[in-house]
Amino acid sequence: TTEVRVPASGLVVLVGVSGSGKSSFAREHFRPTEIVSSDACRAMVSDDENDQSATPDAFELLNHIVGTRLRRGLLTVVDATNVQSRARAELVSLARRHHALVDAIVLEVPETVAGARNAGRADRDVGMTVVRRQQRDLSRSMKRLRKEGFRRVHVLDAGGAPPRVHIVRER
Ligand code: ATP
Ligand code: MG
Numbered sequence: 478t479t480e481v482r483v484p485a486s487g488l489v490v491l492v493g494v495s496g497s498g499k500s501s502f503a504r505e506h507f508r509p510t511e512i513v514s515s516d517a518c519r520a521m522v523s524d525d526e527n528d529q530s531a532t533p534d535a536f537e538l539l540n541h542i543v544g545t546r547l548r549r550g551l552l553t554v555v556d557a558t559n560v561q562s563r564a565r566a567e568l569v570s571l572a573r574r575h576h577a578l579v580d581a582i583v584l585e586v587p588e589t590v591a592g593a594r595n596a597g598r599a600d601r602d603v604g605m606t607v608v609r610r611q612q613r614d615l616s617r618s619m620k621r622l623r624k625e626g627f628r629r630v631h632v633l634d635a636g637g638a639p640p641r642v643h644i645v646r647e648r
Contacts, residue, residue: 478641481631484578485646486550488543490568490627492559492618493584494611495603496591498635502584503556506644513542515557527601540571547575552646560614562625569626581627583619584635588612 483489489507491499503512518538523531539557546553559565565581572579588608595603622630633640 478643479633480645481582481633481642482629482645482647483552483580483582484628485552485648486547487552487578487580487628488547488568488572489552489554490559490565490579490581491554491556491584492565492581492615492622493635494558494560494586494588494591494608494615495601496594496598496608497584497586498594498639499556499558499584501639502582502635503554505639506642507552507554511552512554512556513539513546515539515555518542536567540567543568544571544575547572547577558611560611560618562618562621565618565622565625573626578628579626581622581630583615583622583630583632584640585632586636590636 491503493499500514503514515535519525519528519531519535522534522538525531539555543553543555555568557564559568569579588605591608591612592605595601595608633642
């Protein structure tokens with residue numbers, strides 16, 4: 478079991494391609510109210526989790542919730558792919574504005590594994606083209622991730638059984 482220390486009243490940014498297991502990981506380790514998911518936000522503003530035209534509105538809502546929670550000193554976990562530096566930069570700057578610490582948890586999986594998991598999903602239809610593009614963005618990101626303003630970057634191998642981790646909330 479790996480200890481993953483996260484800021485008790487800060488931000489945790491999950492990072493991983495579709496099918497890497499972000500939502501499963503979040504559900505296993507955090508309270509439902511601590512998790513702010515881009516898909517849930519998209520659903521709230523479009524009635525359809527897969528409606529991509531709702532993405533800008535969904536992220537505006539996500540940022541609003543995250544900012545409000547950080548202002549109130551609540552641990553907040555962002556469940557979105559965050560494979561693009563622009564998405565991560567926005568969250569890091571949001572945390573800064575609220576004087577909150579921000580950690581990243583990267584779930585690494587081979588794209589074949591993510592693809593196979595996605596193929597078996599009833600809730601989502603994510604093709605290999607999308608996963609490959611996300612994987613390319615993530616690979617490019619790995620080197621600079623530590624320089625983007627995260628206090629810690631936790632990298633977990635999520636390609637097999639769910640990563641065995643113990644989350645420690647640091648005050
Ligand atoms: P998305 O970005 O599309 O929301 P995600 O990263 O949130 O994807 P999950 O929804 O958590 O991924 O997982 C995708 C599928 O893979 C689900 O069917 C889930 O049950 C399964 N899964 C998640 N983690 C594992 C694992 N460690 N081993 C096997 N299957 C897994
Ligand atoms: Mg998910």
